[in-house]
Amino acid sequence: MDRTTTEWNISLNMRAALVALVLLVVGLGLWEGLNQVPTAGNTAEMTEYEKLMGGVEDTARVPPPSDVIERAWEELSNPFYDAGPNDKGIGIQLGYSLYRVLAGYLLAAAVAIPVGFLIGMSPLMYRALNPFIQVLKPISPLAWMPLALFIIRDSEASAIFVIFICSIWPMLINTAFGVAGVREDWVNVARTHELSPLKTAFQVILPAAAPTILTGMRISIGIAWLVIVAAEMLVGGTGIGYYVWNEWNNLDLTSVIFSILMIGVVGMLLDMCLASVSRLVTYEE
Amino acid sequence: MKDHNSLGNPFDHRQSLIHGSACDCHDCKATSGHDAASAEGHAHAHAHTAQAKTEQEALPDSESMLDRAVESALVRGIFGHSDMHRRQFMKLVGGGTAAAALASFLPMDAIKAAVKEDMGPLEKSKLNVGFVPITCATPIIMAHPMGFYERYGLDVSVIKTAGWAVARDKSLNREYDAAHMLTPMPLAMTMGAGSTPEPYIMPAVENINGQAIVLHNDHKDKRDPKQWKGFIFGVPFEYSMHNFLLRYYVAEHGLDPDQDIQIRVIPPPEMVANLRAGNIDGFLSPDPFNQRAVYERIGFIHLLTKEIWEGHPCCAFATSQAFATENPNTYGALLRSIIDATQYSSKQENRKEIAAAIAPTNYLNQPVTVIEQVLTGTYADGLGGVQQVPDRIDFDPFPWHSMAVWILTQMKRWGYIEGDVNYQQIAEQVYLASDARKVMKELGYDAPEAASRNYEIMGKTFDYTQPEAYVKSFAIGRG
Numbered sequence: 001m002d003r004t005t006t007e008w009n010i011s012l013n014m015r016a017a018l019v020a021l022v023l024l025v026v027g028l029g030l031w032e033g034l035n036q037v038p039t040a041g042n043t044a045e046m047t048e049y050e051k052l053m054g055g056v057e058d059t060a061r062v063p064p065p066s067d068v069i070e071r072a073w074e075e076l077s078n079p080f081y082d083a084g085p086n087d088k089g090i091g092i093q094l095g096y097s098l099y100r101v102l103a104g105y106l107l108a109a110a111v112a113i114p115v116g117f118l119i120g121m122s123p124l125m126y127r128a129l130n131p132f133i134q135v136l137k138p139i140s141p142l143a144w145m146p147l148a149l150f151i152i153r154d155s156e157a158s159a160i161f162v163i164f165i166c167s168i169w170p171m172l173i174n175t176a177f178g179v180a181g182v183r184e185d186w187v188n189v190a191r192t193h194e195l196s197p198l199k200t201a202f203q204v205i206l207p208a209a210a211p212t213i214l215t216g217m218r219i220s221i222g223i224a225w226l227v228i229v230a231a232e233m234l235v236g237g238t239g240i241g242y243y244v245w246n247e248w249n250n251l252d253l254t255s256v257i258f259s260i261l262m263i264g265v266v267g268m269l270l271d272m273c274l275a276s277v278s279r280l281v282t283y284e285e
Numbered sequence: 286m287k288d289h290n291s292l293g294n295p296f297d298h299r300q301s302l303i304h305g306s307a308c309d310c311h312d313c314k315a316t317s318g319h320d321a322a323s324a325e326g327h328a329h330a331h332a333h334t335a336q337a338k339t340e341q342e343a344l345p346d347s348e349s350m351l352d353r354a355v356e357s358a359l360v361r362g363i364f365g366h367s368d369m370h371r372r373q374f375m376k377l378v379g380g381g382t383a384a385a386a387l388a389s390f391l392p393m394d395a396i397k398a399a400v401k402e403d404m405g406p407l408e409k410s411k412l413n414v415g416f417v418p419i420t421c422a423t424p425i426i427m428a429h430p431m432g433f434y435e436r437y438g439l440d441v442s443v444i445k446t447a448g449w450a451v452a453r454d455k456s457l458n459r460e461y462d463a464a465h466m467l468t469p470m471p472l473a474m475t476m477g478a479g480s481t482p483e484p485y486i487m488p489a490v491e492n493i494n495g496q497a498i499v500l501h502n503d504h505k506d507k508r509d510p511k512q513w514k515g516f517i518f519g520v521p522f523e524y525s526m527h528n529f530l531l532r533y534y535v536a537e538h539g540l541d542p543d544q545d546i547q548i549r550v551i552p553p554p555e556m557v558a559n560l561r562a563g564n565i566d567g568f569l570s571p572d573p574f575n576q577r578a579v580y581e582r583i584g585f586i587h588l589l590t591k592e593i594w595e596g597h598p599c600c601a602f603a604t605s606q607a608f609a610t611e612n613p614n615t616y617g618a619l620l621r622s623i624i625d626a627t628q629y630s631s632k633q634e635n636r637k638e639i640a641a642a643i644a645p646t647n648y649l650n651q652p653v654t655v656i657e658q659v660l661t662g663t664y665a666d667g668l669g670g671v672q673q674v675p676d677r678i679d680f681d682p683f684p685w686h687s688m689a690v691w692i693l694t695q696m697k698r699w700g701y702i703e704g705d706v707n708y709q710q711i712a713e714q715v716y717l718a719s720d721a722r723k724v725m726k727e728l729g730y731d732a733p734e735a736a737s738r739n740y741e742i743m744g745k746t747f748d749y750t751q752p753e754a755y756v757k758s759f760a761i762g763r764g
Contacts, residue, residue: 052658052665054580086445087647146454150481153458155451236447245447249418249554250650251577 028065035064063254071254072261086246088238090259094266096238100156100231101224101270104163108220111164112171113213117201119172120179120209133173141166141227145234155235162231167220174216178209207281214278221274225267240266297375356384357436408612410439412619415446415455415464418649419553419571420659421492421600422465423639424680426649428626430642436625437618443648448552449522456605457483463604463619465491469524469692471603471715478524478702484606487684488620488717488724489627491600494591495659495678496527497575498534499584500567501560505668508587510538519551519559519568526599529695530590531569536761537743542699543763560584571599572659572678573651578667580655585667589677594742596681598688617724624682624724631680636660682725684716687737687749694752700763708752 079091119125141162148158182205190200232241240263247255360383375383412434416422426443428434434441446452449467453474456464471485500507507513513535520527532542542548551559553574559565561583568574569590578584590597602623609616629635640657643649649656658664662677689712696702718736725732740747747755756762 049665049669049671052654052663052671053582054652054654083645084647085442086650087645146450149451149454149458155455155458155460234447235451236445242447246445246646246650251554251557251581 031062032064032066035061063257067254068257068261071258075255075258090240090243090262093238093240093243094262097228097232097240098266100159100239101163101221101228104160105167105221105224107160108164108168109171109217112168112216113175116172116175116213116216117179117205120176121201121205123180126176126180133169137169137173141223142230142234145231149235155237159228159231159235159239163224163228166227167224170219170223171213171216174219175209175213178212178216179205181212182208210281211278214274214281218271218274218278221270222267225263225270229263405614407438407615407618409462409615412439412441412462412615413444413460414441414619415444415452415461417446417449417452417465418651419600420573420643420649420656420678421495421571423643423660423678424491424623424626424630424682425465425602426643427630427639428622430648431626431629431639433622433626433629434619437622439615439618439622441619441622445648449525456485456603457481459605459608462608462615463602466601466603467522467525467527468598468601468688469526469529469696470522471601472689472692472711473524473696473701475711475715476702478696485603485715486606486609486717487601487603487715488609488720489602489623489682490598490684490688491602491627491680491682493596493598493679493681494589494676495572495599496530496569496590497572498531498567498569498587498590499560499575499578499667500587501563501565501584502582502667503563504566505585510535510540513540513566514545516566517547517549517564519549519556519565519570521550521553521556521570523550524696524701526590526597526692527569527571529692529699530593530597532699533695533742534593536759537745539761541761557581557583573649573655576655576658576664577651579665580652582667586664586672589674591674591676594740596679596740597742598684601684602682620720620724621728624721624730625728627680627682628725628728628730633661633675683721683733684718685733685737686712686716686718687740687747689716690737690749690752691740691742691747694747694756697752697756698759698762706752 075090079089081089082092119129144162144165145158148161149155152158152161186204186208187200190204195203228239229241229244232239233245234241236242236245240259244256244259244263247259414425416425429441429443444461446455446464449470452461452464452466453470455461456466457474466487468487468490471487474483474485476482518531520531522528528548531548535542535546540546549565551565551568553568553570556565556568556570557574557578560568560578561581567584567587575586579586590599602620604616604619630639637657637660640660641653644651644653644656659678662675663671663673664677666672686709690708693702693706693708693711697706713736722732722734737749739749
C-alpha cells in the first residue's frame with residue numbers, strides 16, 4: 001500500500017509543468033467555448049441595414065484564443081515589414097521600444113550607481129538627499145511627460161527621459177542601501193591594510209553591495225518596461241505602446257490581446273537576463 | 286506601369302492623373318500584380334521607387350516637371366477632376382488636338398512662367414505632416430496614397446498622432462512642419478490659451494460638418510435634450526468645435542453645459558469603449574467613431590452636427606507662422622496640394638475610392654465599410670434605418686474669417702478667454718482666407734470674394750460684425 005508514494009517518482013518540476021499545461025488547456029478551452037460566434041443566418045438575405053452593420057451578429061464579444069493565435073501567426077510570420085511611418089511589423093515596434101528602454105535605463109544606471117555609492121558612503125549626504133528622493137520617487141513617470149515635452153522639445157528624447165526618471169530611483173536607493181549596509185569590520189580590515197579609498201570602494205564595498213545593487217537594477221528594468229508602453233501610447237509614432245494604441249483606435253481586441261502577450265514575453269525575457277547577471281555576483285559569506 | 290505617374294501627360298488618354306508613383310491604393314496594387322496583403326506593401330513600394338526613378342530620367346529637369354504639373358492642373362480643372370471624362374475626351378479628339386485647342390484660348394506659356402516665378406525652388410521637400418486618425422483628416426491623408434503631395438514636388442510623411450495635445454506639442458516642437466488640427470486650436474495657440482503663445486496660421490479648413498451626437502442605445506426614448514439632465518458626454522478636446530457645438534446645442538435647449546450635464550475630454554476610441562461600459566451617456570465626436578459606435582451596436586446617431594449649423598468648420602490644416610515665412614515656396618506647394626486634395630475629396634464620385642485608400646493600417650486603421658458610410662453619407666443610423674445624407678461630411682478649404690469670429694465668441698461665452706478680444710484682428714491673423722483664395726483660383730476652383738459672412742445657427746443669426754453683442758445675447762453663458 002505505501003508503495004504508491006514511490007511509484008509517483010516523477011520530479012516536482014515535471015508535475016508542475018503538467019499542472020500548468022492542464023490549467024492552460026482548460027483556461028483556453030473555456031475562453032474559446034464561451035466566446036463562439038452565434039451561428040449567423042443566411043448571409044445572402046441580409047437587408048441593406050444589416051450589411052452596413054457588418055452582418056447579423058449582434059453583440060460584441062471577446063475574441064477567442066483561436067483568433068488571437070491566428071493574428072499572432074500573421075504578425076510573427078512577418079515581423080519586420082515596413083509599410084509606411086504608421087504601419088510597421090511587430091518586430092520593428094518591439095525593437096523601438098527596447099531601444100528606448102535600454103537607452104533610458106543605461107543612462108539612469110550611469111547616474112544612479114555612482115551617486116548611490118556616494119550617498120551610501122556618506123551618512124551626511126544620505127540624510128541630506130533622502131527628502132528629495134522620497135518626494136521624487138513616487139511621482140508617476142507619465143506625469144513627467146508634458147514637462148519633458150515642453151522642456152526637451154523632442155518626443156523621442158522625452159520618452160527616453162521618462163524611462164530615465166522612472167528607473168533611476170530603485171537603483172539609487174538600492175545602491176545607497178547596499179553600500180551603507182556593508183559590514184563595518186570589512187571596511188575596518190581594509191583600513192588596517194591601508195587600502196586607498198578608491199581601492200576600498202572597488203575591492204571591498206562594490207562586491208559586498210553588488211547583490212543589492214543588482215536587485216535595484218532588476219526592479220528598475222521591470223518598471224521601465226511597464227512605463228514604455230504607456231509613454232508610447234501617449235506620444236505615438238513607433239513602439240509596442242503605439243501598436244497597442246493604434247489597434248485600440250481600431251477597437252481591435254484581437255490585436256490588443258496579442259500585443260499584451262508580446263509585452264509580457266519581452267518583459268519576462270528582460271527580467272531573466274538581469275536575474276542571470278545577479279546570480280553571477282552572489283557570493284557565500 | 287506607365288499609367289501610374291502623377292505627372293503623366295494630361296493629353297494622353299491612356300494615362301491616369303490620379304495615382305502617384307508611390308500609390309498603394311487598391312487599384313494600383315491590383316494592377317501592379319501584387320497581393321493586396323499588407324505584407325506585400327514593402328516590396329510594392331520598392332517596385333514603385335524603381336519605377337519612379339525611370340520616370341525621372343524621362344523628365345529630367347524640374348522645369349519640364351513644372352510645365353507638366355501646370356498642364357495637368359489645367360486639364361484636371363477643365364474636366365472637373367474627373368479623370369474618366371478626361372480620358373474619354375482625349376481618346377475622342379486626340380491629345381495633340383486638345384493641347385492645341387487649349388493653347389489657343391489659354392496663354393499656356395505665360396501661365397507656366399507665372400507659376401514658376403511664383404513657386405520657385407522648394408526650400409525643403411521632405412516634410413512631416415501630423416494627423417489624428419479621424420475622417421476629418423481625409424484630405425491630408427488621402428493626399429499621400431493618391432499622390433497629391435508628389436504632384437507638387439513634395440515628399441511628405443503623414444504621421445499618425447495619438448491626440449490633440451500631442452499634435453499641438455509636436456507642432457510647437459517643430460517635429461511636424463504642418464499638422465491636422467481642430468479649427469479652434471490655431472486660434473488658441475496664437476493667443477496662448479492652454480499652451481505657450483506662438484503665432485499659428487490656418488490657410489485651409491479641412492472639413493465642414495462631419496460630426497454627430499451619439500447616444501447609448503438605452504437612451505432611444507430620450508430624444509429631447511431636455512431629458513438629458515445629469516448626462517455625461519464626451520468630447521475629444523477642450524478647444525474643439527465638438528465642445529462648442531455640444532455646449533451651444535444643449536444651451537439652446539435650456540441646459541447649462543457646466544451644471545446640468547457633464548462634459549469630459551475623452552479620446553474618441555475611448556469614448557466608444559466608455560459608452561459600451563455605460564460610463565458615459567453619449568458623445569459629440571469625430572467620425573468614424575460615431576459610425577463605429579453604431580457598427581459596434583452600442584449607440585445610435587441622435588443628430589448630425591450639420592443640423593445644428595449647416596456647413597460648420599471642423600478640422601483644419603495648420604502650420605506655424607514661422608514655417609510659412611522661412612519656407613515660402615514649400616508652404617505654397619504644400620497648401621496647393623492640400624487645397625487640391627480637399628477639392629478632390631469634396632466630389633461625391635471620388636468618395637468610395639478615397640475610403641478604400643485611407644482605411645488601411647498606415648492611415649485610419651478602420652473597417653472600410655465604416656469609413657465608406659461616413660464619406661458617402663449612406664449609413665445605418667443605429668435605429669434600424671438607412672439614411673442618405675451625402676453632405677454628412679464635406680470638404681471645403683476656404684477659411685472664412687467669420688468662422689474664427691464665431692469660435693472666439695464661444696470661447697469668450699464659456700470663459701476660455703477673458704477680457705477684451707479683438708475678434709476681427711485675430712481672425713485675420715490666423716485664418717488666411719487670402720492665401721486660400723489665391724491658391725483656389727490658381728488651381729481653377731471658385732473662391733468666394735468676401736472673407737466673412739453671417740451664419741444661421743439653430744435658427745439664430747450670427748452677425749460677425751457684432752461679436753460682443755452676440756456673446757451677450759445668450760441666456761446661458763459665463764462671459
